[in-house]
Amino acid sequence: MKKILEIALGIVTSVGGFLEIGSIATAAQAGADFSFQLIWAIALGGLCIIFLVEQAGRFSAVSGRTIPDAIRERFGFSYFAFLYIVLALVSLLVLAAEIGGVCIALELATGIHFQWWTVPAGFLIWLVMWKGTFGVIEKGVSVLGLVTLCFVIGAYLIHPPEAQVLRGVLPSLPQHDKAHYWFVAVSILGASISPYLFFFYSSGAIEDEWNEGHIGVNRIIATGGMTFGSVISISVLILAAMIFAPQGVKFEHYSQLPDLLVPVFGYWGYWLLVASVGIACLGAALEITLEIAYFTAQGFGWNWSENQRPRDEARFAAAYTLTIIIAALITITGIDPLKITIFSMALTAATLPVSIVPFLFLMNDYSYVRVYRNGWFSNAVVIAIISLAFVLAVVSIPLQIFGGG
């Protein structure tokens, strides 16, 4: 019974981590501009992240180390520093987008412009970090995140054409706006294969004191959670394809988001959307903030754990405090949060190879993972993901220029 509860909570947590402003925005954009045609990009991203998250969890459960720990040990300081700078810059931008998402939800709820909500939202995130334990962040916010299931119910109730939805699972070439099509596809992959997800998951395995006995649990949580998250993203795409696309409406501003649920749920659709966006973004903001602080502390060998008092790990507490301040300063400038989101997702895609290449080495290192090393199939999948990451890295910036508009 305890194991079942652990698995259920783990899956819910993974969903909480997966669904954030990036996946909602890119899925809505894809549905509005290309109807069901880009479902394959969410499915492909989901498949990649299942493998990476499973491997990150297995690595930590067996070795008792996090992935950043091992990267510093095996690849040395120079590689670690390069990855750290790249990841910190991208994560700060993604965090700014998530804080923007929380603010947009508050704007939709109150009518007060989102910029005014930046400081209260940043303070709320900091307060949860300051007072909360890992369990509170991991499970509390994620359970609240179940409200995002309203997208799945909405997609079911709107009766999408099944044949077209299924056809969308298979990749196809665009009929119009080719550069924009591939730009949205790359952004979806950047939103799905988020490095913060698997780095955070690896630290979470240590916080939850996983060991070799958790390998089966890890596999079920990684597969179940990421699949579930992908289904919610696909539901957002379906809603946008059914509501925006037929009217030729482009998804250009977050204020259009309620239009996804109001036609299905009426008055309550508006508030379900506000709650979904607010909670999903709050959860993601907490996870990204923690991930940057974890990465810093682990790389430099500081004391770290969200379960300790801030004064017992002052540098760790200072790291997350500073992270929130910098990201909030980006949000408070008033740059359109949707633009920050789309840009940061493309940038995530551009930097994927530096985060994923170490997996191939670490997951085959006997001194860390012993008999739980990757088999030929898992290695083939990692090589395929790395190849995809290199393609994304090369095309994302040119596509941002030619297809981002």
Add this chain to the structure above:
Amino acid sequence: MNLIRDCLDKQIDDRVKRRMGRVDGIILEVEPGRPPRVAYIELGVKTLMNRVSSRLGNAITHEPYRIPWGKIKVGLNEVRADVEAEKTPALEWELWLRKKVIGRIPGA
């Protein structure tokens, strides 16, 4: 033991298992006619910057903290130093932040 694989960049814990940093550098002593001898391990930003570029290293004035090799035990997965971390310069920043900033915020 392979110094690079088993010691460099590994987590260092003090004698009460408190994390105090990573092995940022290893200092060898070379005497004529004798094999090189490991003398110290180093912790510090200057050492780290030196590993990236000597120009960056020279820009840092704060000297790294050295622990004599005799106080170091290299285990399978970690490095243990027979010192009390809070009484060493390794936690200088940690203690300063605790005293001056973090410790002053309510709820710390």
